[in-house]
Amino acid sequence: MFSLDGYGPQIFAGAVTTVELSVLSLLGSFLLGLLGASAKLSKSRTLFAIATVYTTLIRAVPDLVLMLLIFYSLQIWLNDATDYFNLDGFNLDPFTAGVITLGFIYGAYFTETFRGAFMAVPKGQMEAARAFGMEPLYAFRRILFPQMMRYALPGLANNWQVILKSTALVSLIGLTDVVKASQNAGEGTFRTFFFTSIAGLIYLFLSSISKLVQYYLTRKFSVGVRQVVF
Amino acid sequence: MIYIIQTYGKAFLYSDGYNMTGVAMTLWLLVAACIIGFCLAVPLAIVRNSKHFLFRAPVWLYCFVFTGTPLYVQLLVIYTGMYSLEFVHHVPSLNQFFRSGIDCTILAFGLNTGAYTTEIFAGAIRDTNFGEVDAARSLGYSTPKLYRRIILPSALRRALPVYSNEVILMLHSTTLAFTATVPDILKIANDAYSATYNPFASFTVAAILYACISFTLIFGFRKAEGHFLAFQKR
Incomplete structure (x- = not known):
């Protein structure tokens, strides 16, 4: 049910492409x-x-x-x-x-x-x-x-x-980014729902990490700024 | 470019002779998605600010999932993903719903804009001046009446500038509908491109149409802000 059927490396490569593309853009x-x-x-x-x-x-x-x-x-x-x-x-x-x-x-x-x-x-x-x-x-x-x-x-x-x-x-x-890779995997295994959801989870993971980084950067660039914090 | 306008002009605006297409279809998608999103967002924004974790958490999760993933992925899950599930084929109503591109598109768009709008409205409700709540309480307002007469009218007004941004972004997102075979402006432009191999002219016509709709919306929201936020004018 939850096996990647050998499509794991392709989806991982797609995720790397997505990150590279985002950073360069x-x-x-x-x-x-x-x-x-x-x-x-x-x-x-x-x-x-x-x-x-x-x-x-x-x-x-x-x-x-x-x-x-x-x-x-x-x-x-x-x-x-x-x-x-x-x-x-x-x-x-x-x-x-x-x-x-x-x-x-x-x-x-x-x-x-x-x-x-x-x-x-x-x-x-x-x-x-x-x-x-x-x-x-x-x-x-x-x-x-x-x-x-x-x-x-x-x-x-x-x-x-x-x-x-x-x-x-x-x-x-x-x-061939993470979406395309997951679509390919879905078409190959007839489990489109599962693989597209995997792509969605990867995006969720990436945006959660971004929020963490944002938190630390805000602290770094606000050095010396006093805020009302409760 | 003249040729494309002559051949596809009518399809770009309202109809290809059989179905509603082009600008009419794009506007219908936008209006349908925004109505669904608005109706979802108002109650969910209230629940989002609930004191109880059990009420707050599911709404937070909904917003987190739908704002943290691309709309294209959501559309793929709903359109191609759902239909690949076995049980959908066996329930006639589900089968019919998920087979139609436009139904899935409107569902995906509505859920997506609903999540963003919930966050916008929840923020506006949080920023309500607490003195107003105290005043209403001291006059003996019940909680439903407090929300109906005090909190919501003021929060929705204050959310208007941010909400207008969200509507413009939704207009931009409707372009994804063409991946689910819905004949919106971009689909017609894509057809024109495949027939003429002139990408610049085909997509420029689409870009001009979208820009016109954007500017009209911006103008309309400016007017609405002038009306509903008149108390903020100096």
Whole structure:
């Protein structure tokens, strides 16, 4: 009844793929979010307009539609580009496409998270750092970023949970993640219910771990902040 | 792109000649899921804040399971998973229900949004100013009347901004319906893509339609917030 019928290693490999995909997408969207938030807060009107169009459009359209749009079109654009420059064509594998699309989509959500967090840090902090003669990048790294992270953490943790769950969609564009592996196992053994539930349990496990990590990170970034705790 | 709009325009909006499709189907899924979710969430949010562990724990478990797993996995469990169980085939009503893609989709969406909405409403109930409860108690309100007249009206109003977010996210989640053969906007776009091999045009039409629905919903909720949260205006 509860045996994995030898599909255990495949499902485990699928789970590893899911985690890798989530972490890489998180990194991509994190960097894109920092860039986007800087663009939104910059004095340049062009940068502000580009970032605003990006966040508004991406957040208005469902991620699955964007994923299919980007995944199928990206390959065609790549082929056109390689033809134009007389290069050898290459196929985009679902993993890379998944990282690119998820990173691009959730970059918009991170932009909004970071914009709010940057604005929550008092202006005087940056002014004081500049007055001490810190270079802008150095001041960003040592003064703005550590304080900003405390405000960004709840939104960031929320985005991470959403990214983790949306990696399930990548099985629709052909990646063998934990969902796809469990579907294969289900079709092979006619026990779809059991194997799909296993996939669900793996996701539950991953999101529980994420909540624990979030708890410890909140404590780390709130060092020196006094709270009313009963 | 012109060709796709000419050929699939009607299917994208309301009908392919036989069934309800496209925008009409997406909106129906959204409304059905949100009604089920709302009706589940109001009582469950009250139970979620119960003092007794035995009442609180099952609701916590429901929310934990449905918010901790992807909707796609839930849909797979309900649509393909349930039908693979032996006993479902032997009960005619169950057999009929789980064989239909749209029934399973609405059930999965309703349960999913119900879990998120329960958490939202439970949070709003917890944040109720306790002075209001004290005042109602001192006027001799019974517990049901306290909930009906004081706690729920104020909690649901305060939950409105977060709830509007959840409805937009639900709209985005309805795209998963096409994996259960429900002819929503994305299914039509996918059909158009398979027929024309023009992914950019097909999915862009779908993206524009979804964006229009999102913006309309956002506008509507802004108006509703202006009406129901007028007391917070400064």
